[in-house]
Amino acid sequence: MSEKLNLTLKVWRQENNNQSGDFVTYPVSDVNPHMSFLELLDVLNEKLINEGGDPIAFEHDCREGICGSCAMNINGEAHGPVKSTTACQLHMFNFKDGDTITVEPWHANSFPILKDLVTDRSAFDRIIQAGGYVSVNTGSAPDGNAILIEKEKSIEAFNAAACIGCGACVSSCKNSSASLFVSAKLAQFSALPQGEPEQKQRVLGMVKQMDDEGFGHCTNTGACEATCPKDISVKNIGIMNKEYLKALVD
Numbered sequence: 292m293s294e295k296l297n298l299t300l301k302v303w304r305q306e307n308n309n310q311s312g313d314f315v316t317y318p319v320s321d322v323n324p325h326m327s328f329l330e331l332l333d334v335l336n337e338k339l340i341n342e343g344g345d346p347i348a349f350e351h352d353c354r355e356g357i358c359g360s361c362a363m364n365i366n367g368e369a370h371g372p373v374k375s376t377t378a379c380q381l382h383m384f385n386f387k388d389g390d391t392i393t394v395e396p397w398h399a400n401s402f403p404i405l406k407d408l409v410t411d412r413s414a415f416d417r418i419i420q421a422g423g424y425v426s427v428n429t430g431s432a433p434d435g436n437a438i439l440i441e442k443e444k445s446i447e448a449f450n451a452a453a454c455i456g457c458g459a460c461v462s463s464c465k466n467s468s469a470s471l472f473v474s475a476k477l478a479q480f481s482a483l484p485q486g487e488p489e490q491k492q493r494v495l496g497m498v499k500q501m502d503d504e505g506f507g508h509c510t511n512t513g514a515c516e517a518t519c520p521k522d523i524s525v526k527n528i529g530i531m532n533k534e535y536l537k538a539l540v541d
Contacts, residue, residue, distance in 0.1 A: 296322040296383060299391040300335065302347055308403040308411075314393070324384035328371065329354060329361060331383060348407040356380040356520065359455035362462075363408045364395040369459035369518040377457065377520045397462035401469070401505045414504040415456050415472060422496035423476040425485050444482045451479040453521040460515035460523075466507030471515040473501050474531035475523045481534055491538040498535055 297320045305312025319335055326334070329351055336346035352358040361378040365371035371381040386392060394408065402410040454475035461469050477494055480486025486493070509528055516525045 294324070294388070295320075296324055296386065296388045296390075298322055298331075298383075298386065298389070300331075301391060301393045302407070303395045304347070304407055305396075305404050307406060312404070312407075322383055324382070326383055327354070327379055328365065328381040328383065329379045348405070348409045350409045351379060354379040357455060359457035362397050362402075362410060362412065362458050364393075364397065364462060366393055367395075369397075369463045370457075370520050374517075375520055375522050377455075397458050399458070399461045399467040399506075401467060402458060402461065410458070412456070412458050414506070415458065415469070417504065418469070418473060418497050418500045419476065421500035422489070422493035423480075425480060425489060427485075438484055440483060448479045448482040451475045451482070451523065451527055454479075454519075454523050455521055457520060459518045459520060461506065463514045463518040464507065464509075465512065465514070466510060468509045468515070469501050469504070469506040470509035470528045470531065471519065471523055471525065473497055474527035474529075477534060478527040478530045481530060490534065491541060494531065494534045494538050498531070 297318070300317045300319055301314045302317060303312055304315045317335055319331065322331060322334070329349070332347060332349055339346050350360045350362060352360040354361075356377040356379060359377070361370070363370070363378050365378060365381070370376060370378045371385070373381055373385055396404050396408045397410045399410075401414045402412050405411050452475075454472060456472060458472070460471035461467050477497060480493065481490060511525070511528075513525055516523065
């Protein structure tokens with residue numbers, strides 16, 4: 292049987308975005324090294340509830356690394372120390388007995404804190420509503436082979452579409468830029484013929500909304516790509532910039 296871990300968690304507690312917050316220290320003992328980080332928070336919350344305390348608020352859904360909900364900084368890194376991994380897929384065997392683990396919400400003014408580790412990332416939803424879609428006719432699904440697409444183009448589109456919108460790119464960027472997220476959502480359509488009819492209005496609308504939401508500008512440091520749990524490439528930012536300039540002069 293694996294050795295159990297004794298850990299110390301320093302968790303950011305904040306009632307809402309209008310009040311100040313601070314770190315609260317919690318000792319957690321006999322941690323199963325095979326549980327996920329979110330399961331660790333579950334264990335701690337059960338203890339807090341049993342003691343009449345307020346459980347730590349954190350967001351989650353699938354717990355399979357595909358929904359992007361478990362948005363938190365762990366020891367100063369988005370989703371924790373393991374590359375290409377979400378917090379819900381981060382297992383405790385990546386830490387050592389006696390470790391102190393610091394847990395914080397995303398760092399970005401455009402992601403206001405709702406409570407504790409939960410931030411409001413609806414700015415991403417509004418960016419998608421500004422153009423991150425293609426218009427299609429209603430009716431039965433079209434035949435999969437009706438539009439022939441080169442393999443390289445389909446791979447490019449699929450790689451960009453892997454973005455789960457977690458916001459790690461924003462939190463890790465010194466300017467809180469959303470360029471990696473927005474460019475991924477643009478690139479997945481610009482690589483495909485289905486995205487061509489609305490390409491101009493899409494890029495203009497989404498970039499404008501990104502600016503309106505208060506996200507910073509990209510300075511090409513690459514922190515977004517380094518911390519992205521789905522390895523979205525910064526090459527997409529180049530695609531976005533090219534499409535934006537093209538739309539301005541057309």
